[in-house]
Amino acid sequence: MAVAAAVSYFKPSPFTGCFSFRLGKSQAQHFNGSPQTSRVYALFWRSKKHVEPQEVNLSLGDFTLTPSDADDVSVRKSEPAKISLSLISSLSDVSSNDWDACALDATGPARSNPFLSHGFLSSLEEAGCAVKETGWMPRHIIAKDEKDNVLAVVPLYLKSHSYGEFVFDHSWADAYYSYGSRYYPKFQCCVPFTPVTGPRILLRDSSYKDQIFDIIVSTLKGLAAKLQVSSVHITFSSEDEWRSLKEKGFLPRIGMQYHWRNRNYKSFDEFLMDMKQSKRKNIRQERKKISSQNLKMKRLRGDEIKAKHWDYFYTFYRNTTDNKWGTPYLTREFFQCMASNMGDKVLLVVAEEGDELVAGALNLIGGDTIYGRLWGCHPRAYYPSLHFEACYYQAIEAAIELNLSTVEAGAQGEHKIQRGYLPVTTYSSHYLLDEGFRKAIEDFVLREATQVEVVMKLIRDSGPFKEGIEFA
Secondary structure, X not given: OHHHHHHHHOOOOOOOOEEEXXXXXXXXXXXXXXXXXXXXXXXXXXXXXXXXXXOOOOEEEEEEOOXXXXXXXXXXXXXXXXXXXXXXXXXXXXXXXXXXXXXHHHHOHHHOOHHHOHHHHHHHHHOOOOOHHHOXXXXXXXXXXXXXXXXXXXXXXXXXXXXXXXXXXXXXXHHHHHOOOOOOOEEEEOOOOOOOOOOOOEEOXXXXXXXXXXXXXXXXXXXXXXXXXXXXXXXXXXXXXXHHHHHOOOEEEEEEEEEEEOOOOOOHHHHHOOEOHHHHHHHHHHHXXXXXXXXXXXXXXXXXXXXXHHHHHHHHHHHHHHHHOOOOOOOHHHHHHHHHHHHHHEEXXXXXXXXXXXXXXXXXXXXXXXXXXXXXXXXXXXXOOHHHHHHHHHHHXXXXXHOOOEEEEEXXXXXXXXXXXXXXXXXXXXXXXXXXXXXXXXXXXXXHHHHHHHHHHHHHHOOOEOOOOOOO
């Protein structure tokens, strides 16, 4: 059995552990009425057979909004009394202005998130990355008032696998299948292929936004039951959303990323002075290796990035995917389309050796954050410390230069710690329709959370910064 193979081959990770569960009668009927006990380790990468998602009715219904006692008469007259919810199968079915207005209100202008923008998400669809053929069937939710104004949007996908998500549930799928149940398709509310944090239910500011949030969550749960999908997953959400979803029956799950924080530094050297002496020395030595290898670093934005840069970078990206994952999620067309849509929000760090580009790191710039995403280098060469320079130190320099508060460097990577990136909590929420599996997975995520919190404390207590250096 798949689960047995996982138990015999994988060792438990301090970040995932394992979960044991006893299923009730409904699941036990698959095994002659005898309840089964199994132990499943997390991080299981093998997918099961493809299940074709079924088509859905694009109208999700009309809903009446109830003014609270605090709402005055002028507010009641100026804001909608009813909303309608519907599904769209493409970002092209909603205007970029309407989508982005919801995203901007959800984050606030000071913390705008480029990954939530229509330009980024539509690029994934237009370039054939997040589409039905790749197992990402767009089923975005749109809420409109009686005058057809868009009041909320939700990036949602009906998925036939668990790849490209970074919150690992492969072992959950294997557990379902080992008991004769089906895990796919499932609903995934996220930014495809990137573990970027931020709100997921994107609401316009109004006195009704809490009601609209509740309606959308209830509709999501009802839609999952109607279509008989196994689950709804809302990953890398804001903490506020995570807490609200917990109250509505979603299982709360936490994870960990490494972020760099700007303490109003005026220069990279000023940042280094906050580091312990050994860490500061190591970073300086790593940075010296770049010039000693005759490499030149450049940071390019917007129109400075030409088609030739994307040609090189796609080669670098494919080198990384071929060596690490084997399957590239993104196409060459995506990078050109995304750059055209995002403009100056795109920051491409490149390394040159003479006249040739030999490495690159892709970043997006938000209201207060640089988001480091992809990295790659020339397949026929190795440059010591270039990965650290291109991905981490150049991003820090750019954040200081642009007076941005944070660098999000993506998922995983304990090597980031000694380079000034500290652990932060990430939040995900999971709604599973099967009560037996929900209880088993609830036990698992509780134990997993305890492990994550212990590891984060250990890292912070032995971090790279001098004693007394504190971060908000």
